Amino acid sequence: MRFIILFISLCISPFIFGNIIIVGKDKPINSIIKGIELAKNGDTVKVFPGLYKEGRITITKSITLIGINYPVIDGEKKVENMILSGSDIKVQGFHFIDSKHSSSNDYSAINIIDATRVIVENNKITNAHFGIHLANTTYCTINGNTILGQAVSEQSAGNGIHIWKSSYAFVTNNHIQGHRDGIYFEFVTESEIRNNKSENNIRYGLHFMFSHNNFYAYNIFRKNGAGVAVMYTHHVRMENNVFEENWGTASYAILLKDITDSKIANNKFISNTVGIFMEGCNRIAVNKNLFNKNGWAMKVQANCVDNVITNNNFKGNTFDIATNGTMVSSSFDNNYWDKYDGYDMNKDGIGDITYHPVSMYSMIIEQNPTALILLRSFMVTLLDKAEKAIPSLTPENLVDKKPKMKPFKL
Amino acid sequence: MMKLSRYVLYDILRSKIIIAYTLFLFIVSVSMFQMEEENSKAMLSLMNIILIVLPLVSLVFTTIHYYNSYEFIELMLSQPLSRKRILLSEYAGISLSLLSSFLIGVGIPVVLYAATETGMAIIFTGSALTMVFTSIAFLASVSARDKAKGIGFALLLWFYFALIYDGLVLLILFTFSDYPLEKLTLVLSALNPIDLGRIFIMLKMDVSALMGYTGALYKDFFGSSSGLLFTIGIMTVWALLPLWVALRKFKKKDL
């Protein structure tokens, strides 16, 4: 019996543990490419610190490549640093610098193509055109990478993590900044995006299209040129994310265009020009979010139908809700609005008169943006009060019939 | 100069109105911070007080005080004192007492509850508007011969600066909405100290909204250090110019 176990483990061990190949500048094998060449499926290549200028490194075998103390893989601005294709590849602990830049092709520091079960973990990528590029992959994990770009213009810059036509991707614990879009998805499904921080990108912190059934949680999107924009997608879940300080003329903490059957819950929208901008959105549940110090907490265009906005806290926003029409077919009941000045006679915690979250002046500004300069003037306050008494400009049915007296504890 | 101002100050303190005003500001500020869970909402109410009540009180109080101290001015005029010194002492006395009322009534609660940038902007704007409207009130008082006319004139000015002016601006914005008016509105806002103060506070309070649309232009301008200097400069002009004109009139006036 003992013999059999020993025999089996001896047979399997190369597959489980594999051989270890050491690469180092002062070691017998001093090139990563050589190390990879020597490795067989299941082997591990360990790379000691040093500067490796080897042109393009391609891995198609199922091996693990581990950098010790961040060996530097330099693309010298001439090549893509690494291409991964195949299955069960793991790349960990490297510092990728200076990948090839181009304004016509999507060159990247790590290019993962036609692959499955690839793990790219705890790497640093600096000054890349695209950081990590995935195309046609399944079950890939991008975890704990730091991707710092130096993008200057939208045309010449690439994305931090760019995924195209993939499914079951896990993008976790990454920190991306200084790219065009922090995270970009197109035709990506059944994926999870968790705990990433995407900030100071030129365009969007997160940008996806046609990417259904994905789950976004605990991410932070800060100070991106145009915030977050997501389009043409259904069944998205976004929970516990933080959207902060996305400022600009066309900047939205999150822009939802043609998004349906989705859920946006427990997020914090703080100090954005616009918290949520909704256009052509149906059946989105917006629950338990905090909207604080935004210019506009939400802009809901008239072509949005059957969205339910409930149990949210609206605090310290310049405008709570703005809209461009008079027809509203979404529900805004049961939120806390700090601008609500109604009363609660029966002490059930719900205000006895309805709240109109659209102020008249926000309608005026929609028509004439320059008039923003008169915001908070005495005259505008009077206009708003008059409008509250006799609504004429603001949509009559955009009301919260059950405004909370006290904020929710979120 | 301070010698005379001291007597003016003393006289104002004796009248107890200024103490009532201080208490009013203090109670309102503190109760706002106590009542509202969110400081931002309290700040908003405070901002309204500063932009509406403060100019009104400054104008009316100064005008009434000027006419009430006519005897004092007459007495001083028979003394070897220049008219300039007499008027400036009056201005210093009144503006300092109104200013200290404001700093005690609003400044202290703001510092205690919300020593934020918005809070500082509120304190700055309130102080500036006090000086400005005291100055404007002097012009009104020196120009009008009797008390009723003077107070009427002061109220009219308040109405103009607080309400009518903005109405006119809105009218212009809508009449010429096809033209790029951002620069013009920038200039227009500088021509009304209340608007200028409001924008100054707004830059801190509604920075998110201002970053959108045309707001970015205002933000770029007023938010820069040159914008701050511009605001301080215009406020100073608003505080000095009416006083200077009042002084010229006062020098030529028969008393």
Place this chain on the structure above:
Amino acid sequence: MIRIEHINKRFKKLKALNDISVSFEKGQVISLIGPNGSGKTTLIKSILGMAKPDSGKIYFNNECINGGFNYRNEIGYMPQIGRYPDNMKIGQLFSMLKNIRNTMEENIDNELIREFDLCPMFEKPMRTLSGGTRQKVSAAIAFLFNPPVLILDEPTAGLDPLSSEILKEKIIKEKQKGKLILITSHILSDLDELTTHVMYLQDGKMQFFKNIETLREDTGEIKLGKAIARIMKGEDPTGNFISEVLNKKI
């Protein structure tokens, strides 16, 4: 000491001062008389710089006053109706004025304060005072700094006979020190004993400025009041008395 040259002052339609030229010297006690609204107070206020003449010049010690104020160091002024800040106490009023003038204590003339017995009232606010007491305060202020020129606008109006007498004594005392004293009044008899010169204004025009002796001789009246009355009824009210005044050695 004070020289007025061709001053004019107009309040809308009313011509308050009409080309007045006159010269006052040390040691003179001038009675400035005339009916109500004849321009007496306006003339005084012009000298004090409180009213600004439309044209003409006023010289004080040969210096044009022209908006200056230091010359007022040498003038004590008692207004017709003393109006003071309501909330100020009498004591404070005096200390404030002393403070403003920066005068040494030994140059302060407290005699009237003493004589009028104002000290016990030092803690009373001005608004509680009667008209007479205010007048006393005004008088005390005028004499307080021992100025070489005194301008007293209706000094005895509203004073009780006793106080009136005290004030008169004081004026005489100052006269003896060789001060220039300018008094307006229409209670003529009061001034008889003090006056050295009479200036008579009517409708903003100076009708005459005469030495009292000359006046008595001219009219044959001993009493000043009667002398004036004769002039007022005067055969020639528009007569040019100014040349007469200027020509005559006073």
